[in-house]
Amino acid sequence: GEELLSVTDLQKHFPIRRGLIQRQVGAVQAVDGLSFSVTRGETLSLVGESGCGKTTTGRLLTRLLEPTAGKIVFEGRDVTHLSGAKMRPLRRDIQMIFQDPYSSLNPRHTVGTIVGAPFKLQNVQTPNGVKKAVQDLLELVGLNPEHYNRYPHEFSGGQRQRIGIARTLALKPKLIVADEPVSALDVSIQAQVINLLEDLQNELDLTYVMIAHDLSVVRHVSDRVAVMYLGKIMEIADRNALYERPMHPYTVALLSAVPIPDTARKGKRERIRLQGDVPSPINPPKGCRFHTRCWKAQDICKTEEPPLAELAPGHQAACHFPENKDKLTIDVTGTAS
Ligand code: SF4
Numbered sequence: 001g002e003e004l005l006s007v008t009d010l011q012k013h014f015p016i017r018r019g020l021i022q023r024q025v026g027a028v029q030a031v032d033g034l035s036f037s038v039t040r041g042e043t044l045s046l047v048g049e050s051g052c053g054k055t056t057t058g059r060l061l062t063r064l065l066e067p068t069a070g071k072i073v074f075e076g077r078d079v080t081h082l083s084g085a086k087m088r089p090l091r092r093d094i095q096m097i098f099q100d101p102y103s104s105l106n107p108r109h110t111v112g113t114i115v116g117a118p119f120k121l122q123n124v125q126t127p128n129g130v131k132k133a134v135q136d137l138l139e140l141v142g143l144n145p146e147h148y149n150r151y152p153h154e155f156s157g158g159q160r161q162r163i164g165i166a167r168t169l170a171l172k173p174k175l176i177v178a179d180e181p182v183s184a185l186d187v188s189i190q191a192q193v194i195n196l197l198e199d200l201q202n203e204l205d206l207t208y209v210m211i212a213h214d215l216s217v218v219r220h221v222s223d224r225v226a227v228m229y230l231g232k233i234m235e236i237a238d239r240n241a242l243y244e245r246p247m248h249p250y251t252v253a254l255l256s257a258v259p260i261p262d263t264a265r266k267g268k269r270e271r272i273r274l275q276g277d278v279p280s281p282i283n284p285p286k287g288c289r290f291h292t293r294c295w296k297a298q299d300i301c302k303t304e305e306p307p308l309a310e311l312a313p314g315h316q317a318a319c320h321f322p323e324n325k326d327k328l329t330i331d332v333t334g335t336a337s
Pocket residue numbers: 248249250288289290291292294295296297298301306318319320321322
């Protein structure tokens with residue numbers, strides 16, 4: 001497919017300042033050299049524990065944050081340092097869905113005002129009026145269009161996330177960054193909202209970057225998955241390859257905590273409990289950043305950082321001793337097994 005977005009060596013360090021003259025004493029290396037691209041129409045999921053930099057990455061992609069270094073290219077154009085008026089079209093094309101539908105909707109505004117706000121902000125003409133446009137959007141996300149004059153508190157959590165999604169869709173974005181869009185919701189309605197996002201993707205030709213803290217939520221919606229740890233990508237691959245032949249020990253550990261629905265694989269994986277906590281992104285471990293928690297770590301892991309390398313077609317991992325590397329065999333039907 002055609003490339004919609006790409007980032008190269010993307011970096012975001014937040015300086016830590018102390019004292020009267022606010023001297024910089026260090027930096028939180030939230031995102032530390034990411035390179036990946038997103039194809040039009042696909043869903044790429046960024047997955048990792050808190051502190052891995054996934055949310056910062058989402059904010060860099062939507063240009064809510066300025067990168068410290070690196071490059072962001074959208075539709076073939078370098079948009080890394082756009083500002084002011086030049087930023088306006090980009091603000092329409094790349095939208096964000098936030099995790100918490102409670103705090104992202106102004107409780108004093110009606111749904112009509114909330115969902116219609118982007119039209120006003122961006123000065124977009126709506127042929128049949130804003131009210132009609134809002135009602136169409138509410139219908140699109142499965143809400144009653146007659147409820148446009150109600151307030152957020154009159155809706156359930158799932159409905160509020162639908163309101164947030166409707167607002168996101170108002171300006172017909174091309175790319176949507178969804179930052180844990182269902183993790184604040186009841187498990188029982190998570191699937192509904194995920195299904196809605198999938199339906200909208202097909203209907204409106206959307207591209208998603210989906211941010212999640214574990215691998216179970218995004219399993220069915222992702223085309224590709226990138227696993228992040230301490231500001232870096234540890235592994236990135238097509239969905240099936242990542243879930244069935246994970247190469248990075250961290251991915252293996254994350255997957256071992258995920259219930260596996262298909263009976264064929266049952267019992268094949270033991271739960272791997274990671275030692276300790278995620279180290280501080282202020283002073284990330286030298287060498288492989290995962291070495292302090294990795295059960296496979298050798299001496300070289302403490303000193304030499306493994307590059308993110310393509311170990312199978314389209315499958316990259318950053319590890320000196322990857323798993324499943326030799327298991328890739330192509331049978332006569334052409335399916336990898
Ligand atoms: Fe573990 Fe070493 Fe691979 Fe890092 S490089 S994931 S420490 S085996």
